[in-house]
Amino acid sequence: MTIDTKNRGGQREQRLKGMAKGAARTLGLALVSLPASVLCFVLSAVSISLIPIGIGIVTTPYMLTAVRTYANWRRALAAEWGGVRITPSYRPVPKDANPWGRTFGMLGDPATWRDLRWLLADMTAGFTTAVLPAALLLYPLEGILIAIALWRVLPDGYWYGFVPVSDQTSALGAGALALVLLFLAHFLTPRLLHGHFLLTRAVLGSNRSELTERVRVLSETRRDAVDTSAAELRRIERDLHDGAQARLVAMGMDLGTIEALIEKDPAKARELLAHARRSSAEALTELRELVRGIHPPVLAERGLGDAVRALALRLPVATEVTVELSGRAEAPVESAAYFAVSEVLTNTVKHSGADRIWIDLHHADGHLRVGITDNGKGGAVIGAGSGLTGVERRLGTFDGVLAVSSPVGGPTLVTMEMPCALS
Incomplete structure (x- = not known):
């Protein structure tokens, strides 16, 4: 009985800590994400609008890179805090591309526009879903303080939720409402935090876009595989032509000479025969190395x-x-x-x-x-x-x-x- 009570007490304490941690995370996220999202969106919009006069050609790649870095940070938070994985699917930009190519290469990437749409969503609905868990924790604390003593210094006509606070009785009603809200926060905080990251995934990541990106990657790797196989076949052909094939041709010529000299000059024939034997051994070694390069035994x-x-x-x-x-x-x-x-x-x-x-x-x-x-x-x-x-x-x-x-x-x-x- 005592052990069971301790376990339940420990679980209750752990849940309260989890609720507090979730509220603190979402509050910090809201305080950081709102100004960051607004700043990234405004600067990106200004930079893109300056492309016609040439300034945006230089500034836009840097701004969009900053937006991608910020979006990837939020993807990491979604995976760590909410268990929501959002796979980035940016098209690669050649490192040696000029500013013009980098700018329009990034603007031609659908993921770039998803990032910008996400910034708009993050500063509105995303901010709201991030603030709510903290509000559900902090607002009940105000009601509890009102019920204890704060009601004495409140101005006339003060409302806590739908409860008008004017005396001790109404203050206790505000406290009761605060306890109800705190009870709801216990269940809603993790769900709201998870919902915030689901909203992020809904805008930042799309199943259709991921499938499209997957098809693109597979197409590229298939093309690379074909090119690699063709290059490997050319290497094998070159190695055979310049190595073993050349040695076998020379060995055949030596054998023809040996056949002609075997009666006229046996000593010279024996010398050529020893050379042919060495050539055959070298050709065999090269063939073994070639086979090992194709698929090692x-x-x-x-x-x-x-x-x-x-x-x-x-x-x-x-x-x-x-x-x-x-x-x-x-x-x-x-x-x-x-x-x-x-x-x-x-x-x-x-x-x-x-x-x-x-x-x-x-x-x-x-x-x-x-x-x-x-x-x-x-x-x-x-x-x-x-x-x-x-x-x-x-x-x-x-x-x-x-x-x-x-x-x-x-x-x-x-x-x-x-x-x-x-x-």
């Missing part, structure tokens, strides 16, 4: 974990590999992950100046995750001719993502993630 036979371990053994840098996989992914996923890891490691060895690398490979929440960390000089970025751009495209073909954290001075952390199931 260790990957097919032993799986991704052992293939990455074998890859790490060939590096000139001390490398530690941690693998936690309970099964094998599909062959295309394993191949994409293997070559992505290989390319990242190649870039690390060439450019980072690191003397130690850590590789973590595991599967969790339906995703294959690979983390590659080095203690090099840092400064790695995606884009601008970086090899990481190819890795990002390779992963994008399988709906994967690439994230890079590489401050100047290091360390560098490259994280790759692809959705997949293990057999």
